[in-house]
Amino acid sequence: MHESAIAQSLLEIIEQETLPYAGAKVTTLTLRIGKLSGVMPEALTFAFEALSMGSRSEGASLIIEEVPLSIKCNQCGRVHIVDDPFMICPHCEGTDVEMIAGRELEIRNMEIEDGNQGSQTHT
Amino acid sequence: MEIKVVKHILEANEVIASQNRKLFEEKGIYVANLMGSPGAGKTTLLEKTIEKLKETKSIAVIEGDIETSRDAERIAAHAIPTVQINTGGACHLDGNMVRGGLEGFDLDQIDLLIVENVGNLVCPAEFEIGENDKAMIISVTEGDDKPEKYPLMFQVSSVLLLNKIDLLPYLDFDMERFQGEAFKVNPRLKIMNISCKTGEGLDNWFRWIEERTSKKGS
DSSP, X not given: OOHHHHHHHHHHHHXXXXXXXXXXXXXXXXXXXXXXXXXXXXXXXXXXXXXXXXXXXXXXXXXXXXXXXXXXXXXXOOEEEESSOOOSOTTTXXXXXXXXXXXXXXXXXXXXXXXXTEEOOOO | OEXXXXXXXXXXXXXXXXXXXXXXXXXXXXXXXXXXXXXXSHXXXXXXXXXXXXXXXXXXXXXXXXXXXXXXXXXXXXXXXXXXXXXXXXXXXXXXXXXXXXXXXXXXXXXXXXXXXXXXXXXXXXXXXXXXXXXXXXXGGGOTTHHHHSHHHHHHOSEEEEEOGGGGGGSOOOHHHHHHHHHHHOTTXXXXXXXTTTOTTHHHHHHHHHXXXXXXXX
């Protein structure tokens, strides 16, 4: 439900990061979204499309990598990728467990098309 | 061309929240972020808490609602400083909104600030406001299956108030299931069964929040 606030923050980051590239258009954005973040990729895409209209990100495609939930048990030291958001070690049933992945809300990179030179990709 | 930007999308909010947190620390204010569904009993719990603690602690409240100042009017009737934030559609409060709300207070006079978030079991969990603790309230009428359906809020909360337990005789609420699920999602969660209507269990909550709040000048 808070996808529009997230899309808005995303657009602000894009504006900041692309300041040195006058006239550039954003063509692709890659995000990493944790399974536990409560963000629906479809809703985020929809909000982004709506809010980016008229900006340099209009029409950009959003690539959303979903990050599974991983927990690390501090008792037995094992790391597990889990389906359910339970803070219990599937191996030793310890509860001294920390979440090490699954709450990501990250922008990873963006591809921009320079106003003059057409699309280029550098890595 | 490709631009590498590894950034938390809500970084701007996290920055403001940590500025708020620093300010609260400097002023010696304990801040609780009260979250829960619409109708769970957030405002009623607040009213009870204010009545119990206002003689010994200096309390202020920020009321977050999408529209109307009804809750703020209820709180202000208890003669404590209250600021209403209308989010105008947004489903949560964020660090910036709370920062704006603080302008309505004399922070040197406050021991305890309770922020009543927008009624919602999902979004407020994602947005830090600079609080010391997140407290969530849920009522037995909402059902015993909520911890697994809305895990993030249960996970980020320090304390869970299960409200309206006076209604248990009329419901098929499975307490064992609810508590089992809640502990699986967050083994450190402190669960308190309460009824704001009968007052049952509220002393536990009053003690919990009182222990965390220091009195100015003492």
